[in-house]
Amino acid sequence: MGRPRVAVVGVGTMGSQALWQLATRGCDVTGYEQYNLAHTQGAAGGETRLFRTIQVEDSGYVPIAKRADEIYRQLEKESGKRIRDLTGALIMGSSSSGDMKSAIDASNANPDGTELFSRKESKKKFPEYELDKDDISILDKGGGIIYSENAIRQATGLAVSSGAKLREGTVVQALEETSRGVKVVSTEGIEQYDSVVVTTGAWMAQIVPEVQDWIRPRRLVSMWFSPKKERKLSSMLPYLRVRPTYSYGLPSPDGKSMKLGLETSEVDEVKFPQGNEYIVPDSIYEEFSRLIESYHPALSHGPKKVQSYYESYTPTEYEYIGPHPESNKILIASGFSGHGFKFSPAIGEIISDLIVKGETEHNIEFITKIQS
Numbered sequence: 001m002g003r004p005r006v007a008v009v010g011v012g013t014m015g016s017q018a019l020w021q022l023a024t025r026g027c028d029v030t031g032y033e034q035y036n037l038a039h040t041q042g043a044a045g046g047e048t049r050l051f052r053t054i055q056v057e058d059s060g061y062v063p064i065a066k067r068a069d070e071i072y073r074q075l076e077k078e079s080g081k082r083i084r085d086l087t088g089a090l091i092m093g094s095s096s097s098g099d100m101k102s103a104i105d106a107s108n109a110n111p112d113g114t115e116l117f118s119r120k121e122s123k124k125k126f127p128e129y130e131l132d133k134d135d136i137s138i139l140d141k142g143g144g145i146i147y148s149e150n151a152i153r154q155a156t157g158l159a160v161s162s163g164a165k166l167r168e169g170t171v172v173q174a175l176e177e178t179s180r181g182v183k184v185v186s187t188e189g190i191e192q193y194d195s196v197v198v199t200t201g202a203w204m205a206q207i208v209p210e211v212q213d214w215i216r217p218r219r220l221v222s223m224w225f226s227p228k229k230e231r232k233l234s235s236m237l238p239y240l241r242v243r244p245t246y247s248y249g250l251p252s253p254d255g256k257s258m259k260l261g262l263e264t265s266e267v268d269e270v271k272f273p274q275g276n277e278y279i280v281p282d283s284i285y286e287e288f289s290r291l292i293e294s295y296h297p298a299l300s301h302g303p304k305k306v307q308s309y310y311e312s313y314t315p316t317e318y319e320y321i322g323p324h325p326e327s328n329k330i331l332i333a334s335g336f337s338g339h340g341f342k343f344s345p346a347i348g349e350i351i352s353d354l355i356v357k358g359e360t361e362h363n364i365e366f367i368t369k370i371q372s
């Protein structure tokens with residue numbers, strides 16, 4: 001028997017990691033990407049993503065983040081490039097919120113890797129962040145910044161060095177199970193594979209319409225703000241403010257601005273993710289303005305840059321990693337619901353386990369149980 005022939009459709013966040021893992025495990029793997037590599041239209045655009053070891057969503061993600069952390073280090077070592085800056089990250093929010101309670105539990109379980117601050121202590125130590133009356137903050141020392149576009153570039157580069165083929169600017173139009181495997185129909189022609197991984201993010205329903213009712217694209221807006229004249233950003237850490245006052249922020253790589261994101265009061269579900277020339281409505285500007293007013297005394301109003309990106313969501317906000325509803329030869333990994341980047345190297349490993357061995361040692365039962 002020859003090497004398994006595998007196609008990865010969508011070489012973005014998850015696809016690039018899967019491509020690398022599959023190539024190093026000896027698969028004859030081809031990645032299809034509709035745009036250029038590390039483009040800024042999908043879920044990875046905007047230069048950076050937050051890495052944290054504290055998982056407020058579900059403690060099941062802790063070992064996944066731990067494994068991702070190890071693979072990020074390997075990626076940096078093998079590529080010789082900087083993928084992350086582990087500056088530490090702040091988790092802030094009301095001490096009575098469910099998410100903050102989970103963060104406190106995570107902090108108690110890892111006292112060396114975290115530090116908890118009362119509101120008063122936090123305001124003294126991190127004066128750039130205003131807090132509400134019953135807020136506290138936790139410093140996640142192992143957290144920091146991921147250079148998202150670079151992570152995709154380097155993982156794909158290592159995949160190609162290990163023998164993977166990359167088809168950029170190639171749109172996959174259809175997948176068809178055959179007696180020999182799966183036929184991939186793309187703008188470059190038709191090819192046959194033993195199995196296919198679909199990591200098309202927000203474009204999932206275009207290629208797998210069977211999932212369109214529960215894996216849906218959303219448009220998320222990021223805005224970059226400059227510091228006030230007398231303030232510097234050098235001491236501003238990346239942060240997550242937990243629900244119900246959710247927002248997050250990351251200092252830009254040039255140190256001149258802070259990128260902020262929030263949950264807008266209306267979910268911006270789109271039918272089809274196309275282009276990011278989107279005219280942001282006034283109501284969203286107002287929500288960002290209120291965020292600055294309430295929590296960011298060091299930042300000036302009026303963004304210096306505004307951009308939108310597409311991400312796939314499920315109703316439970318747990319991703320789907322499992323078979324295509326009509327074919328066991330096609331594996332889907334999508335619906336990462338705004339939190340998937342930090343886990344992506346481990347997700348790549350899980351995908352390659354499932355393709356190569358049909359099972360994974362990672363505990364993903366907490367995810368699959370919810371989605372079944």
Ligand SMILES: Cc1cc2nc3c(=O)[nH]c(=O)nc-3n(C[C@H](O)[C@H](O)[C@H](O)COP(=O)(O)OP(=O)(O)OC[C@H]3O[C@@H](n4cnc5c(N)ncnc54)[C@H](O)[C@@H]3O)c2cc1C
Binds near residue numbers: 311
């Ligand atoms: C604004 C924003 C901020 C976020 N912040 C964080 C954060 O701080 N921390 C964190 O952990 N997570 C964060 N996330 C979530 C995280 O970025 C996503 O969960 C993750 O990037 C999803 O990866 P993906 O592979 O599913 O999608 P993508 O990275 O978008 O990859 C999908 C790829 O498939 C390609 N494709 C689609 N259809 C086809 C086709 N038919 N043929 C060929 N190619 C195709 C697309 O062009 C794209 O490159 C954020 C997301 C957004 C949008």
